[in-house]
Amino acid sequence: MSAFFDSRWVAAPEAVIVLDGDALPQGFRAAGVAAGIKESGLTDVGLLVADSPETTSAARFTRSGVLAAPVVVCKTRTRLDAIRAVAVNSGNANAATGGRGMDEAARMQGAAAMVCGVPEDRVAVASTGVIGVQLDGRKVTAGLLAASHELRADGHGAFGEAIRTTDKFAKSARLQVALPGGPVTITAQAKGAGMIQPSFATMLCFVQTDAQLDAATADRLLGDGVRRSFDRISVDGQLSTNDTAILQASGASGVAVAAGSPDEAILREALDALLRQLALLIVRDGEGSRRVGRVVVRGDDRDDAERCARAVANSPLVKAALHGGDPNWGRIAQAVGLAMTDRAPVDLDITIEGVPVCARGAAVPFDQAALDAAVAGTEVDYAVDLPAASGTPAVEAEVFFSDLSHEYVTINAEYTT
Amino acid sequence: MSAFFDSRWVAAPEAVIVLDGDALPQGFRAAGVAAGIKESGLTDVGLLVADSPETTSAARFTRSGVLAAPVVVCKTRTRLDAIRAVAVNSGNANAATGGRGMDEAARMQGAAAMVCGVPEDRVAVASTGVIGVQLDGRKVTAGLLAASHELRADGHGAFGEAIRTTDKFAKSARLQVALPGGPVTITAQAKGAGMIQPSFATMLCFVQTDAQLDAATADRLLGDGVRRSFDRISVDGQLSTNDTAILQASGASGVAVAAGSPDEAILREALDALLRQLALLIVRDGEGSRRVGRVVVRGDDRDDAERCARAVANSPLVKAALHGGDPNWGRIAQAVGLAMTDRAPVDLDITIEGVPVCARGAAVPFDQAALDAAVAGTEVDYAVDLPAASGTPAVEAEVFFSDLSHEYVTINAEYTT
Numbered sequence: 089m090s091a092f093f094d095s096r097w098v099a100a101p102e103a104v105i106v107l108d109g110d111a112l113p114q115g116f117r118a119a120g121v122a123a124g125i126k127e128s129g130l131t132d133v134g135l136l137v138a139d140s141p142e143t144t145s146a147a148r149f150t151r152s153g154v155l156a157a158p159v160v161v162c163k164t165r166t167r168l169d170a171i172r173a174v175a176v177n178s179g180n181a182n183a184a185t186g187g188r189g190m191d192e193a194a195r196m197q198g199a200a201a202m203v204c205g206v207p208e209d210r211v212a213v214a215s216t217g218v219i220g221v222q223l224d225g226r227k228v229t230a231g232l233l234a235a236s237h238e239l240r241a242d243g244h245g246a247f248g249e250a251i252r253t254t255d256k257f258a259k260s261a262r263l264q265v266a267l268p269g270g271p272v273t274i275t276a277q278a279k280g281a282g283m284i285q286p287s288f289a290t291m292l293c294f295v296q297t298d299a300q301l302d303a304a305t306a307d308r309l310l311g312d313g314v315r316r317s318f319d320r321i322s323v324d325g326q327l328s329t330n331d332t333a334i335l336q337a338s339g340a341s342g343v344a345v346a347a348g349s350p351d352e353a354i355l356r357e358a359l360d361a362l363l364r365q366l367a368l369l370i371v372r373d374g375e376g377s378r379r380v381g382r383v384v385v386r387g388d389d390r391d392d393a394e395r396c397a398r399a400v401a402n403s404p405l406v407k408a409a410l411h412g413g414d415p416n417w418g419r420i421a422q423a424v425g426l427a428m429t430d431r432a433p434v435d436l437d438i439t440i441e442g443v444p445v446c447a448r449g450a451a452v453p454f455d456q457a458a459l460d461a462a463v464a465g466t467e468v469d470y471a472v473d474l475p476a477a478s479g480t481p482a483v484e485a486e487v488f489f490s491d492l493s494h495e496y497v498t499i500n501a502e503y504t505t
Numbered sequence: 506m507s508a509f510f511d512s513r514w515v516a517a518p519e520a521v522i523v524l525d526g527d528a529l530p531q532g533f534r535a536a537g538v539a540a541g542i543k544e545s546g547l548t549d550v551g552l553l554v555a556d557s558p559e560t561t562s563a564a565r566f567t568r569s570g571v572l573a574a575p576v577v578v579c580k581t582r583t584r585l586d587a588i589r590a591v592a593v594n595s596g597n598a599n600a601a602t603g604g605r606g607m608d609e610a611a612r613m614q615g616a617a618a619m620v621c622g623v624p625e626d627r628v629a630v631a632s633t634g635v636i637g638v639q640l641d642g643r644k645v646t647a648g649l650l651a652a653s654h655e656l657r658a659d660g661h662g663a664f665g666e667a668i669r670t671t672d673k674f675a676k677s678a679r680l681q682v683a684l685p686g687g688p689v690t691i692t693a694q695a696k697g698a699g700m701i702q703p704s705f706a707t708m709l710c711f712v713q714t715d716a717q718l719d720a721a722t723a724d725r726l727l728g729d730g731v732r733r734s735f736d737r738i739s740v741d742g743q744l745s746t747n748d749t750a751i752l753q754a755s756g757a758s759g760v761a762v763a764a765g766s767p768d769e770a771i772l773r774e775a776l777d778a779l780l781r782q783l784a785l786l787i788v789r790d791g792e793g794s795r796r797v798g799r800v801v802v803r804g805d806d807r808d809d810a811e812r813c814a815r816a817v818a819n820s821p822l823v824k825a826a827l828h829g830g831d832p833n834w835g836r837i838a839q840a841v842g843l844a845m846t847d848r849a850p851v852d853l854d855i856t857i858e859g860v861p862v863c864a865r866g867a868a869v870p871f872d873q874a875a876l877d878a879a880v881a882g883t884e885v886d887y888a889v890d891l892p893a894a895s896g897t898p899a900v901e902a903e904v905f906f907s908d909l910s911h912e913y914v915t916i917n918a919e920y921t922t
Contacts, residue, residue: 153845154838154853154866184838186867219835220868324821326836327843404741404821404909405917412918418636419743421571421601426744428570436571449571450603451637492821492918497911500822501829 092261096467097382097488098365101357107262110242113273113298115140115338118243120250123231125179125217125224133231134176134250136294137204137239138338145171146307147212148314150331156183157193158213159330165197165209169303171336172210174294175200176251177228178279183219183329192225199229203236214292214332216253216279248277251292255279259369265299265358267351270343272299276362280323280370291318291370293333293363299355300339305347309359310335317363322489323374324496325402335359371488372466376495380467381410382488383420386481387474392428393485396472399427401489410468411491415459417445424472437473509678513884514799514905515782518774524679527659530690530715532557532755535660537667540648542596542634542641550648551593551667553711554621554656555755562588563724564629565731567748573600574610574640575630576747582614582626586720588753589627591711592617593668594645595696600636600746609642616646620653631709631749633670633696665694668709672696676786682716682775684768687760689716693779697740697787708735708787710750710780716772717756722764726776727752734780739906740791741913742819752776788905789883793912797884798827799905800837803898804891809845810902813889816844818906827885828908832876834862841889854890 093100100106112118118136125132147168149159162168175196182189193213201208215223240246248260259278264271278293301309314333345351371380385397400406403423409416417438428434435449441462443454462468473481510517517523529535535553542549564585566576579585592613599606610630618625632640657663665677676695681688695710718726731750762768788797802814817823820840826833834855845851852866858879860871879885890898 150842151846152839152842153848153851154842155849160850184835184863184866184868186865189867219838220863222868325843326820326822326839327846329839329842403743404913405743408914408917411914414918418601421636422569422743422746425567425569425571425746426742429568429744431570432572433577434570446601446637448603449601450606451601451639492914494911494914496821497825497828497909497914500825501831501909 093361093365095365095368098361098368101361103266103354104358104361105264107264109262110245112241112244112275113296113338113340115298115340116296117239117241118247119235119238119240120246121231121234121238123227125177125227131246131250132177132179133228133235134247135173135200135232135235135239136247137173137206138336140338140340143170143172143336143338144301144303144306145169145334145336146303146310147171148310148333150328152327152329154184154329156181156215156329157185157189158182158215159332160190161193161197162212165194166212167209169307170210171212171334172206173200173204174212174214174334175232176214176292178216178251178253180215180217180221180223181219181330182215182223185222188222192223195225196228199232203232212334214330216251216292216330219329244275244277251277251279253279256373259366259373261362261366263358263362265355267343267345267354269351270341272297272341272343272355274358274362276366278366278370280373291328291331293318293366295335297337298339298341299337300342300344301337302347305345305352306335306337309356312356313359313363316360317367320487321367321371322401322487323371368488371490374490375499376493377490378493379410379491380488381470381491382467382486383470383472384484384486385472385474386484388476388478388482390483392474393483395427396424396474397485397487399423400470400472401487404492407489407492411493413460413464415440415445415463420470420472421446435475439471441469510778510782512782512785515778515785518778520683520771521775521778522681524681526679527662529658529661529692530713530755530757532715532757533713534656534658535664536652536655536657537663538648538651538655540644542594542644548663548667549594549596550645550652551664552590552617552649552652552656553664554590554623555753557755557757560587560589560753560755561718561720561723562586562751562753563720563727564588565727565750567745569744569746571601571746573598573632573746574602574606575599575632576749577607578610578614579629582611583629584626586724587627588629588751589623590617590621591629591631591751592649593631593709595668595670596634597632597638597640598634598636598747599632599640602637602639605639609640612642613645616649620650629751631747633668633709633747636746661692661694668694668696670696673790676783676790678779678783680775680779682772684760684762684771686768687758689714689758689760689772691775691779693783695783695787697790708745708748710735710783712752715755715758717759717761718754719764722762722769723752723754726773729773730776730780733777734784737904738784738788739818739904740788740794785905788907791907792916793910794907795910796827796908797905798887798908799884799903800887800889801901801903802889802891803901805893805895805899807900809891810900812844813841813891814902814904816840817887817889818904821909824906824909828910830877830881832857832862832880837887837889838863852892856888858886
């Protein structure tokens, strides 16, 4: 098995082989070009198109109350169950850009449709980069035209490069999945918490498969996968205006995946592992990150567990302790207390790397040197049990998070807009 | 007017004179001693007592779901409207210490009662410092006994010193307030975000006056004051298990402050300014802080305004930009978007230091150099207007916050428990 599935929190599914190379699944072509949006001169416009009119799709977007223009265009002007082309630019988020920004996003959609020869409403657009600066539509249009001349079946890598900002490493994968009905291929390109200027990070992920899926199945698979991956990560508790995840299925493999079939179950497992591993890569590449934490909170109530897990994952004190390799469980207790305001006493149990450190709200003795060593690795596991009336917690919430480092402060304080 | 009221966000009330020296208001005595709880050897046990059985009081505590033992003791075993003695230790928070910690807090209350000659249920206890470590009750008892021999009418400074952890500067004040009924004195000792070992910060504030207040008036005055001061600050969005604020009124001045009287109005104004200035000092002394921000969010809905103000104040991206002297308003828009999930479009207006930078969700041109200079000071003002149906926002929420610095990371990552 390839090194792609390298987190202990993601099991590589048996039916999956990780592939090298840049070939997209059958029925897809892509390209990435430098259009001059990034000052660095690196590629900054990506174009990906599915050749078949039968292509199905699903999409998920940021839930922010302040949406970037391309997100609004996708949500209002795109057939999200039938996306054929995806046009992306990096270097400018086209967010907080008002009516003119909306016009530019619509123009980007129109230009992509024209150069790909597909209807406008089958084009999704996405942007990532600085906010509050108008996107230069002429550069985007010229970039899309150039990209259309370079569309290739092995454009996986080029497209993935074009969506990066300051991601330190590529976040993409090619998988072959042995379904009962035959083999299918999945490719995915993601980007995470990078900055080209101090704005906020944007998470983008594009997934292609040559499996044949009806749109409802694609939507269910993407929705379930996102819920267990990108919805479960936090670099700094902040929410981008631009987050976008798109799954496209060309059907070109001829392998039909019927709803409720064993094929769907295996494809679901593969997609789940793929998205979770990509999500972990985004956390790992979080600004200044050197360690990834996972917190699992168990309890009787889903909202309580979720709120506590988020509070732990987003606590600057917990994150700084993770950075310092300090098994400081008092900060975890504090974060849970914050999430359970006015609910005292919350007599919680805490374990770190499987070692109980707090039981029913009080310290328990543990081997400090052994625990210090256990939290010095690149992945640290925290578990919190809230008091459960039944004795057996009914639900759990899991969040993956990065540490808080000097580099995070440097990146976000010392660069200027 | 003294340098105490040095924030542009707090007007020094006309009826107030800031006093030097260490005299407590009439009817109070206090002391601080070194009991060996802090490894540094600095004073770590404070004792304050009101001589008159007629003393009234009011108190407020942390709303954390995980309460320190002294908070539980105060809430369950103390007559909070008639506190005569306050016993405090620094160097150990007595939090997450289970049943034994509860016993130690109760013993601390009992020992203070004995050495002061007051009933147990008229003693409040408070602790601050490392959590998850048992408090050494013998040291506390010995310290309280020693303190009882040193109780002095000019113990204001000594008591204030004993409650500090790593506060970089004292946070205390002596005020004389000219009420229509005669002059009264107020003293206050507060501590903020300091660490003796990496645990979480604790906010404590003790206020004494020789005004004659009934308990209900004391409660109303303290409650209103806390709501506009300590409830409006954030160093890192974290909530201590130990936060405690206590107001005591000895009545020894003979100046009675009747509910609803002009005396109450002027005393309220003085107390409000005092608590706000102390709260600002706590933010200013927040771990690693070099700048204080204020965000005011206006809108139609109180919950929305409050949630948005908290999201801005606690955004690590906004705080890092404040640290860097970067008027990065895109991060403010992002934080508001996070607080207004699923409510898009939120077309907000943002001003920084009075300069409009975003109108109806889109960038507006501004003089970058002038704004850069404006945010380089020690206090930076942000205002956000949410869309108001009426055109005139009905409510506003204000939060003061510190910046996010390298020193915050150093303090919280590089020291170990």
